[in-house]
Amino acid sequence: MTASAILIQFLNGLASASSLFFVAAGLSLIFGVTRIVNFAHGSLYMLGTYMGCSLVEYFGRTPLGFWGGVLIAGLAAALIGAMIEATLLRRLYQAPELLQLLATFALVLVIKDFALWAWGPEDVLGPRAPGLDGAVTIAGRAFPEYDLLLIALGPVVLGLLWLLLTRTRWGSLVRAATEDREMAGALGVNQGWLFTGVFALGSLLAGFGGAVNIPREPATLMMDLSIISDVFVVVVVGGMGSIPGAFLAALLISEIKAFCIGIGEVHAYGIDISFSKLTLVVEFIVMAIVLVIRPWGLLGRAASVARGPGTLEDPLRSPSRHLLALGVAVLGVLVLMPVLGDAYTLVLLGDILVFALFSVSLHFIIGPAGMHSFGHAAYFGLGAYGAALALKHLVPMEAALFAGPFVAALGAVVFGWFCVRLSGVYLAMLTLAFAQITWSVVFQWDSFTGGSNGVVDVWPAAWLGSKTAYYYLTLVLATAGILLLWRMLYAPFGYALRAVRDSPLRADAIGIDARRFQWAGFSLAGLFAGLAGALYAFSKGSISPEVVAIPRSVDGLVMVLLGGIQTLTGPVAGAAVFTWLQDTIARNTDFWRATLGVIILILVLAFPQGATGMLRRRFAREQS
Amino acid sequence: MLSVRGLNAAYGRAHILFDIALRASKGEVVVLLGRNGAGKSTTLKSIIGLLRPLSGEILMRERSVSRLKPYQIARLGLGYVPEERRIFTDLTVMENLEVGRQARREDAPYWTPTRLFELFPNLGRMQDRLGGRMSGGEQQMLTIARTLMGNPAAILLDEPSEGLAPVIVEQMALTIRALKQEGLTVLVSEQNLRFAHAVADRAYIIEKGHIRYSGTMSDLESNGAVREQYLSV
Structure with a gap:
């Protein structure tokens, strides 16, 4: 690769990192405070993209229409996130962790079909940003203006989040609850509002991250699960709950992906290695390496033991005589099934x-x-x-x-x-x-x-x-x-x-x-x-x-x-x-x-x- | 100010507290004495709502709080200082205080960071220090100051002298007496009889989840048999 090609790939990586960072920061915040691994976070990102496309079309392709649409898409995602927290997840904070996960995955299913119903199965192509749809020449190569803006947006959002978390009382409450939410409650902090607020902020970041990407990527029904696995990787590599960690990890992973694409096919020692094919898997390799070397991520810390009434598993009991009899009966029916049922039942x-x-x-x-x-x-x-x-x-x-x-x-x-x-x-x-x-x-x-x-x-x-x-x-x-x-x-x-x-x-x-x-x-x-x-x-x-x-x-x-x-x-x-x-x-x-x-x-x-x-x-x- | 009647509590299937009854009047310092594992911390946790009691009545100023969440109980003017201190280690001293801040209350002393730094001069000198970088004694002061920021009318102190150097324990006793001077009601759990004598007006003795004795500190002083039976190790 030439020096200019390297520079351009580097900038490409920076541009992709921004949106990834927004979404990851949102997930990290939510996880930090509520301890819920929110699978539906990717769905809010997807909704942000779809809503962004529709809103910009509705407002018209002017700078005001575009940025208005992107912001409102983010705010709408925040509202949806807050509603999800207040009506659903709030009832599950006492439930086992895995059950909360199941609930958020059910939301993924519901939101995916909502998007299918509202926008149809075809991909939706987003508009370009009016006023920023050109390209500038960097080191003799064309580079999209919009991507330059994204590069700048990443650190800006990081700075805003940092100010919010370290310079406001709300930020202190969030950090306190991240560390020991039970103690915060005993000091009079109303967790309900705090959690709803954090969910709204996290969802805002997800929706905004999706909407801001519309000039770069089409809205598809697959993007919810693909972004969520990317974002999990970023959050885990950076350290669960660490916003700067999420930023660092988003940069690292986006850069590595950008260079894999940039390098493309390499022919060495008689073997063809396709680096561009590695993009699907390289982030997971990075994550596996980081987790083995630093089990709590780059900037994370050992998770504090969750406080509160412990959820001890009940001991396993030996099956009762009734249960054994039932098991034998079920097996008996299953053995007789080829005689009793039709071909379809057998396959099922x-x-x-x-x-x-x-x-x-x-x-x-x-x-x-x-x-x-x-x-x-x-x-x-x-x-x-x-x-x-x-x-x-x-x-x-x-x-x-x-x-x-x-x-x-x-x-x-x-x-x-x-x-x-x-x-x-x-x-x-x-x-x-x-x-x-x-x-x-x-x-x-x-x-x-x-x-x-x-x-x-x-x-x-x-x-x-x-x-x-x-x-x-x-x-x-x-x-x-x-x-x-x-x-x-x-x-x-x-x-x-x-x-x-x-x-x-x-x-x-x-x-x-x-x-x-x-x-x-x-x-x-x-x-x-x-x-x-x-x-x-x-x-x-x-x-x-x-x-x-x-x-x-x-x-x-x-x-x-x-x-x-x-x-x-x-x-x-x-x-x-x-x-x-x-x-x-x-x-x-x-x-x-x-x-x-x-x-x-x-x-x-x-x-x-x-x-x-x-x-x-x-x-x-x-x-x- | 604070009264508990017929309190039963359990962790899972392990029944810990049996029909606990306690009472603390306004401005009184009451100590809950007992050995390790007797149920002192569990009693305080049940009062503040961190542990949902199986049954029983907890009244704060004649108002039942047994079904409320911890933050609601705290906002009614009951402060809680846990045994393990539970300082927010990522937050500075000032930020720790800020988390504890609640609205001013008519019936209770009003605390600001400035007033608290008069009570705990050490904390005033390390306002920007991270909670995780403080000594055990400093953390113990901070956890009390943090709770006071909620302007409570009564506070629960869970073994405040535990694990502290003797000179700090003495300071702690002075602090508790100062709080009494302010008109605060204090329910403090302790194993340390000498400390209890230094601060308390009345005592309850708890053993295996039952209240075995209740009386003034001077009564307890003269009752060697009770001390021998429930407190000596």
Whole structure:
């Protein structure tokens, strides 16, 4: 690269960093004070972009119309954010952290379908900024004027936020509540208003970040999840809750991405390396490196232990005789299903069994092992691709079915080694990062994985070819996997995992090597998720990168949380209900996401302990 | 000023407090004595609303506060100084005070940073110091000053002498007497009997979540059997 090319790429990086920083600063503020990882933050960014486009069209393409539109879009996002906090999240501050996450993800679904309804499925191209639609010549190259403005805007917003947080009483309250919100409450600080205010400010930043980007990027329905993963990375790399950290991380990541694009294809030592293809994954590599070296991000600090009434998990109980009888009865019905039900039911039940295994394996690490994984799809996907590619290149189907889980376990062993070094939100983000890395590799390695087309013609061997035969195979393997995972929780291995979750220090003191147990648990969960993936691949006959994508990981979380994390049967029930609901709703409405989102919200608000948790509680009350 | 009746509280399934009854009149310093784990901190946390009681009545100036949130109780004029101090370490001394600031109240002394720096001269000399960079004694002063910024009519002090050097403990006793002079009601929890004698008018003794004794400090002075049974280690 020439010096002028380097300069231009550098400026490009700076320009992209600004919007990313706004959104990340908003998420960081919200997380700092409320401790909620707000998945819907990306949706507010998306709304900001859509609303910005529409408002500028409405006001007219004049400088006043443009900037008026951008600002009002930001303010509208702030209002929506405040309403979400006041009507929904406020009811969930006492609920388990993962349930709050589920609620914000339900919002993602609802907002996505709202955007689909309001703006349609086509991308919306934004207007250029009037008065700034030209280019200036820098070092002999043209550079957009608007991007120069964005470069300046980043530090300006950073400065304003700094003033707000350090020079006003409200800022002191926000910082105090970030550190110890319970104490702030005991001093007379009304948390309700503070939280609503912080949500409004954070959402303003998200909406403004989206609206200010309209000359650079079209509004699409995909941008909510793509920005949220970028922003998670920025916030985690910078340090959760640190605004300067978010700024630094946004710069770092935008620059690295800009240079990856700038370098493009490199031919060295007879190998072609495509740096531009790296852009999808490079930020996650940065994050993985930063988290391993500085587990709390560049400018972050060790998270203070959340104060307040502790949420101790109830001990796992041995299944009662009634429950065992019910389990046997369900199995009996499942065995008879090929006689009782039609072909469609068999396929749906097969799916449910696969996802039950997936969700039980996820529950295994989230619940008893206390490791909140946001990226469990990685192992499902590795299982599916492992099996499909083994079938294509190496071995017959029967062997490929077991190659899948093996590949997944291998992936879990490698990724898990890093993950068990972290805990809490940081662990969750790292698992997400690894899933995203897996996804990018699968998506981009056309010659091996088939890229976005996936792998087709992945059918079971002839003797398993009939729907009934494959159903029985799924039934046997999924049930065996689920029972095995459950059995392990009542073995010394399972006790050790739970001991590490409940008190790492005490577990350490009695000689339990916490990391080794967590690593083993993580790998085992990966193995069984991989088995689910392999079964899935052969049941569908083809797979695409969707099996590794973020929504798949989130589906898993929804299943586990819907069922209730405190019980073993919960994830199975959750998987059944979720898969059935998704199937039913998707066949009956175009807005299945919103419908599903609303159902999840209602369930979360009605049963903050999950459905089975609620049932058990009611049952226990009747008995006592 | 402050009265507690039939208070029961629990952490999860562990029942900690059993039918606690307490009372503190205006301008009185009352001490809640007991060994480690007797339920002193839990009692104070239940009063300020950080722990929701299972049952019982907590009255602040004849008004029931048992169903209110901590910030509402604080705004009714009840201050709380936690055992672990819980200074905002990222905030300066002034900012810590600012977080505690509440509106002026007719029935309680009015505090400004200037007045507080007269009471705690040390703090006045380190107004821009970060809370995290202060010694334990300085933090203990700051946590009391921060609570006073809310202009409370009554305050709950959770083991203010714990972990402090003897000279600071003495200073703390002077501070509490000064607060009494101002007309504040003080409910203080303690293990240190000598400190209690230095500050308190009356005492309750709590053991295993039950109030076992109540009387004036001079009664307690003359009752060696009670001291032996519940307080000596």
